[in-house]
Amino acid sequence: MPNAFAYLMLMIWPVACVVMFRRMGIERAIIWAILGGYLLLPPRAVFDLPLVPDFNKTSIPNLCALACCLWVAKRRVPIWPESRVMKVLLFLFLAGTIPTVLTNTDPILFYSVFDAEPVSFVTGGLPGLRIIDVLSVGSQQAITLIPFVLGRAFLSSQTGQRELLLALLVGGLVYSLPALLEIRLSPQINIWVYGFFQHDFGQMMRQGGFRPIVFLPHGLWMAFFFMTSAAAAAVLFRMADRKSRPRLLAATGYLFCVLILCKSLGPLAYGIAVVPAILLAAPKVQIRIAVVFAGIAVLYPVLRDYGLVPLDRILGWAEAIHPDRAQSLGFRFQNEELLLERAHEKWMFGWGGWGRNLVHDLTTGEIISIPDGEWIIVFGTFGWLGYLSKMGLLAVPLFLLLRHARHDRPTRTVAALALILAITLIDMLVNAILTPYTWLIAGAVLGYTESARRQEAKDDSHLRPKAGRPGLAKPLIG
Template identity: 55%
Template sequence: MPNPIAYLMLLSWPFVCLVLFRTQSVERAIVWSILGGYLLLPPLAEFNLPLVPSMDKVSIPNVSVLAILIFATAHKVRLWPEGRIARVLVVLLVFSAIPTVLTNREPILFEVLRDADPILFLVDALPGQSIRDIGSVLIGQMLTVVPFLIARQFLSSETGLREMLLALMAGAIAYSIPSLIEIRFSPQMNVWVYGFFQHSFEQTMRAGGYRPIVFLPHGLWLALFVCTAAMAAAALARVTSRLDRWKAVLWTLYLVAFLLACKSAASIAYGLLLVPIVYFAPRRWMVLLATLFALVAVTYPMLRNLDLVPTDAIVAKVAEVNPHRAQSLGYRFNNEAQLLDRAAEKPAFGWSGWGRSLVRDAEDGEILTIPDGRWIIVFGSFGWLGYIAEFGLLALPLLLLGAYVIRNRKAELSPYIGAVALILGITLMDMLLNATLTPFTWLTAGAVLGYVERLNPRAAPAPRHALRKPPIMGRGVPASRRSIL
């Protein structure tokens, strides 16, 4: 049960965001309002208000940033994407909630039939969706996509891309302090500060020690965050002046060591592969690799639905290297198969929320399957329509950027776009295994889409207000050009 500090933090975050906008450049204020809320606000704690979605560590920063940009700054907010495909996907993502709710109005009953007695005894039920739920789900979908639309306008410039990488690096370095404490003494930060533990404690024990979680939903989330931070540090080290580069390289190595201490095999593998690529590879190669990741992330669920993924062969190969990981992977595949059978009963629009898409015992309603990957959660809840909208919107920026790079082989690219694209690409890949979609993922996707729109000569040029730093709340704020060190 969250303590009063948890709810006080949620209530105070809009004021923290306002201070950031009053004292920092708009790019830095946006990034730290979203990323800071994700890192510092309590998980699971929320305000349940009537007819609107729960207000928590995701929705409160999103609402705060949008409200401040519209009502408390001199910026003219233009959220609508330039491209038709992006516009269609945004509309689908938001309004897919309507057919999903309308096709899930019946309750799901769990009943017991005693011997030959024709009387059914009602044990429990999952309620059906009502017309009133449409508004709540619509608002929830709108709030989800807010970081994407804001980043498309405000973070697609060189300054915005750099601020995102800098925030990842600085945030992970600061986060390493409580994380190292948890690695040594066990994950207790959320208990000490907010009065409760947010997950299963058993899942924090790994390899004879602990993996940290701090204020995030799970240790896997923290490990992926550290992995992307190490990639960001490598990108910044690459463009730092030669005199200071050794310091940036040391920070990169420190974050790699921190990643190893997080004890998450997938994120460690990502980091060991991608950090050297970010530091040494040409930008064009990074963009093409990120595009490949996006293609795999989008097509895998489709192939999985058609039973074209050789899951048994994959598990057997993994077992040759690590039998324990093979057992875990086999369990995931088995869960996916059961959840896909459940989703196949309502393939177009899904089962909606409240756990209706899960496989349960027919008599007592006990949950028999646990969804891990984000894709299977979306597919079960919103069907093909919701899956195409969400994963299409996240992958589209990388596909457009990859197409641009292929068409324009000698195009000059930002020194930061390759790393940002790879961070988005590897997150999409991880979402096949885990539900690691965060507001910062939407920020990176929006920033990449905005960058592609700037490159596309057919798109309208970026408005001046998105490039300059107008006064905020009546005060002039100079652009920050401080060293990354």
């Protein structure tokens, strides 16, 4: 159980956000209000109030960042994107919770049947959703979108995107110190500070050592954060002047070494792919790679459903690396099969919350499936409508960016952020790793494409010939 200090940290974070917004520029304040909360606040500690979403390390920073933008910085925060496709996706993401609730008002009961007599007894059950849950679920969706909205509004410029990359770099460098301590001593910091361990300790043991976790939900989240930090350091190195380049190159190498020490194969493979691409490839090439990754992520459920994903070959590759990795991946695939079959029963709007999307023993009600990938959790909970709207909000900005890149030269900052966003979409196929700073990145990419489109329209208007005044004709020559 979290100690009193854990709840005190949640309560004082709004004060910290007000201080940041008064002393920093709005871009930096938004980033650190959200990213700082993600890195520092206690996991699993929550204020659970009736009829409203949980107040935890995700929702509190999101709400505080929005409130400070409105009332401390006194800035207008536009909500609706300019693209029609994005408007539809945003609307479906928020309003799609209504049919999910309305189609799941029936409880799910578990029975014990006796063969000797035609009698069955209810041994347990899951509650049906109430109409009033529309407010709670819809509010949770809206809170989730706050970083996306703020990133689009305030991080679309190269300055804002550079601040985001710099924050990822600084956060990685600072967080590496407790991470290295846990690699050496074992994951203990969350216990020392907040009084509990947030996950299964056995999963933090690997290769005769330990994987760090600090204040994040899992060691995989920690490794993935160091991957994004190394990528941020790499792009800042590419953009730096001659004086700063040696330090940024050293930071890139150092963060990559910490990533290796995290002993997580997936994030390490992403780092091997992303960091060299940032260092060697042109921005347009990076964006093309990002779009390919995004396309794979969005189409994966369809390919998976029709048996077009070569699972045996993927498991063979994992087996060649290490038998334990193949066993872990095979376990995920088996659970995906169970959850996918369950999701098909309510494929359009999903099963809703309360664990209704999971597979249970029909007699005891015991959960017999473990969801890992973000995609199967969203698909089972909100159906195709929820999946397409959520993945669309994250992936469509990359396709819009590709369309812009065909006509103009994109910046290195937006290309690197696009690559980080795309690799996150790939990882969401196997892990529920969608974080608040991922939404910030997606919003920043979308805001950049909208700003570029407005600039293109402005330039075209200057080139377009002006119509003559009525009643006057140009003289003919010849």
